[in-house]
Amino acid sequence: MKKIAVFTSGGDAPGMNACVRAVVRTGIYHGLEVYGIMYGYDGMINGEIKKLQTHSVSNIVQRGGTILKSARSDDFRTREGRQKAYEQLQKHGIEGLVAIGGDGTFTGADLFAKEFGMKVIGCPGTIDNDIYGTDYTIGFDTALNTALEAIDKVRDTAAAHDRIFFIEVMGRDSGYIAVECGIGGGAELVMVPETKTTISDVVKSLKGLRKTKTSSIVIVAEGDEEGGAAEVMSKVKNEVNDDRMDFKVTTLGHIQRGGNPTAKDRILGSRCGLAAVEGLMEGKTNCMAGIIHDEVAYTDFQDCINKDKPLNKDYLRLVDILSI
Numbered sequence: 001m002k003k004i005a006v007f008t009s010g011g012d013a014p015g016m017n018a019c020v021r022a023v024v025r026t027g028i029y030h031g032l033e034v035y036g037i038m039y040g041y042d043g044m045i046n047g048e049i050k051k052l053q054t055h056s057v058s059n060i061v062q063r064g065g066t067i068l069k070s071a072r073s074d075d076f077r078t079r080e081g082r083q084k085a086y087e088q089l090q091k092h093g094i095e096g097l098v099a100i101g102g103d104g105t106f107t108g109a110d111l112f113a114k115e116f117g118m119k120v121i122g123c124p125g126t127i128d129n130d131i132y133g134t135d136y137t138i139g140f141d142t143a144l145n146t147a148l149e150a151i152d153k154v155r156d157t158a159a160a161h162d163r164i165f166f167i168e169v170m171g172r173d174s175g176y177i178a179v180e181c182g183i184g185g186g187a188e189l190v191m192v193p194e195t196k197t198t199i200s201d202v203v204k205s206l207k208g209l210r211k212t213k214t215s216s217i218v219i220v221a222e223g224d225e226e227g228g229a230a231e232v233m234s235k236v237k238n239e240v241n242d243d244r245m246d247f248k249v250t251t252l253g254h255i256q257r258g259g260n261p262t263a264k265d266r267i268l269g270s271r272c273g274l275a276a277v278e279g280l281m282e283g284k285t286n287c288m289a290g291i292i293h294d295e296v297a298y299t300d301f302q303d304c305i306n307k308d309k310p311l312n313k314d315y316l317r318l319v320d321i322l323s324i
């Protein structure tokens, strides 16, 4: 293998730049030519491909977002789109790809590799931490710490005014951010998509806590089955029907996906990037380079896509016990 390319796809997650840098520098270190594809699969189809040098990735290890930009591509979901993408890669003589993204990116990559014989290794880039085959995903730690900092600030005003705050964090299908910032932020309750918490459960807990506490923080993952924080708050308010309880909502939103990556995300991105390139050089394909128990681990795309990474139930128990 002489030429490889790297791209970021789907969303963006802090630490992706560290990963891109590692791919470029590891490739060059091993004598490969490394190309960057802009705007994910859309850029692959449109031929937005450029050769990268060591200096192309200078001064990015500390930056959030992705210098290669990111996009969601409908065209890549079609056979014609993937055919065009393959032709563009052939023009440059590219034989291997490093795909930095989430489940969707890996689904497209797996299909593409099987259809055209392209070699592809993925790196797990999502703040949601919901990818099987790695203990942590690139971006999760930064998002968690951003959310935690915001929760600390909200707690100050919650305490000063004896309020009950419903704080919405990201996680369309996953409660990792919610549960971990719930523990770290000392939340009274955490609502996540993985477990059912009814409005009556919430009301019962809040009324119970009222006997010992004057303020409370409820963390709601955006994908909770009862709705986001605003919807949960309004349902709880209706059921409580007590004007003495002062409810507020804060939605943290996309601030969680931005900002300079933490040390953990820079290191994770760097390790996965290096492992992806060396994996390609060893002939591996259709798998993701992740880290399990502090060791590099390659997991088949099919497992990454189809297997669940369950939340640690001990974490939810921890929130319950520590919030009394």
Ligand SMILES: Nc1ncnc2c1ncn2[C@@H]1O[C@H](COP(=O)(O)OP(=O)(O)O)[C@@H](O)[C@H]1O
Residues within 6 Å of the ligand: 009, 010, 011, 041, 071, 072, 073, 074, 075, 076, 077, 078, 101, 102, 103, 104, 105, 106, 107, 108, 109, 111, 126
């Ligand atoms: N079944 C599929 N077939 C082909 N391409 C796909 C498929 N699923 C996802 N993709 C491609 O991967 C891109 C990123 O997927 P998406 O789910 O948006 O993000 P993520 O990688 O973060 O999960 C999509 O925009 C699409 O181009």
Ligand SMILES: O=P(O)(O)OC[C@H]1O[C@](O)(COP(=O)(O)O)[C@@H](O)[C@@H]1O
Residues within 6 Å of the ligand: 010, 011, 012, 013, 102, 125, 126, 127, 128, 139, 170, 171, 172, 173, 222, 257
């Ligand atoms: O508004 P967008 O860009 O669709 O992103 C929202 C989604 O992004 C996520 O944060 C995941 O993003 P990443 O996978 O890119 O990290 C989800 O939790 C959330 O539902």
